[in-house]
Amino acid sequence: MASSLLNTALSVAAKDLRIEWRTKTAFASSIVFAVLVLAIFYFSRDTTVVSELDIAPSALWVTFTFASMLGLNRAFLLEQENRAIDAILITDVPRTGVFLGKVLGNLAFVAVVELITLPLFALFFNVPILRPLPALLAVTAMATLAFVTVGTLLSAMVVRTRFAELMLPVLLLPFLVPPVIGAVQITAGLLAYRPLSDFSGWLRLLASFDIAFVAACLLLFDATVEE
């Protein structure tokens, strides 16, 4: 049972990523978008008052958040066009596996965008990411998991409504607040060479948020797709 769950998840993820890879437009636009956002943050400050290090964490996380939302958007636009998910659901495949697969596919997309953005960020803002890199990646992973899991669940519902592109951000944004606050605080500290252990409170928050919402979304997915 567990293996069919995993198999389903991996095949759904693979299918989504294959489709995405063929056109690559979403990747390209997300990266261009990230560069533009970073540039705007860089230039929209009084350089005598705000140092690069001051604004860098916010710039990074606004970029990551919006890039994640772009990624989620394209994922469900794909669905809308093909109604592929209906075909999958008619079969005997475990529902939770389908959800897991969608989440994995979205995570992979967003992860690639983030991994490309990170060095660009270090370059543009002249901030040291090499030393704290493992911790930085860990924090990014935890926060991204939060956005993508809740975002995927909300997409599954919103894709069936009118005004879907508007509804997703409106519903999702409140859910981004706790992970982003934690991620920015930790990132700011890491870029200032503080050890990860200084941030145990925020790490606990991120971890419990991930656990609570991954569990809740896994349990609730069934209710969004039953026919």
Next chain:
Amino acid sequence: MGYPDNAIYAIVGYVVTTSILVGYAVVLFLRTRKEQRAQR
């Protein structure tokens, strides 16, 4: 007096509060009338 002369804030606050609550009651009342007419 001894305290700041800022009653205007309270007045505005109470006017807003009352308008919203009574306004909603009026909306519900109109809907009630509409529904009762439709039931006939």
Next chain:
Amino acid sequence: MTNSNPIERLLKRGWTLTIAALLSLVAVYVRVVYFTPVESTQGPAQKIFYVHVPSAWAALVAFAVTGIVSLLYLKRRDEKLDTIGAASAEVGLVFGAVMLTTGPIWGKVIWGAWWAWDAKLTSTLFLYILFVGYVVLRGAVVDPEMRARFSAVVGILALILVPFIYFSVNMFRTLHPEPPVLRSGGPALPGSMLLTLMLSVVVFSVLYVGFLMVRYSLSVLKDLREKRAADGIS
């Protein structure tokens, strides 16, 4: 025709409670103005407190009801639960509007700023936004069963989210405190003020229940009428 009678009775009772609460509200206002002392440092403006706190209370109760009813709906799939949730969300938005307008007015008085990103305010603001999203989502889904399911999912997610928002902002604030530190309502309230507050809370609670009963009954009556019309045609 006869099976709508219990609902019509509920509607009537709801209206009785609503009118009674609104009239009592006038009595509370009188008490606030003439029989409650003026707070010495904040002045008469402090009296907003007597409508701000109860409206926040009512809004939170309304949203909690929606959250709980959402959980129950997914278990029992009783359409009535969904109707209660939707009615409570709408009433919550009304009380929330009072809360979010009186709040900044009071804030301007006690902190000199219209807004502060502290844990309480931020959580209630986002809770409000979540419920606007809830109502918008309901408006965008046509099929009633799907609408009920989706609303329930959002309701449950909102219920889980709000404590996280509160704690994360709280943690942020303890690290970055700002000069106007909010003390909820100030130091311990003298008896007369406390009594006024309690009276107001009771009146607002009754008003919430009255609004809820009316709103719920109207939904049910409308659904029954539409069902009858549909049956009549087919």
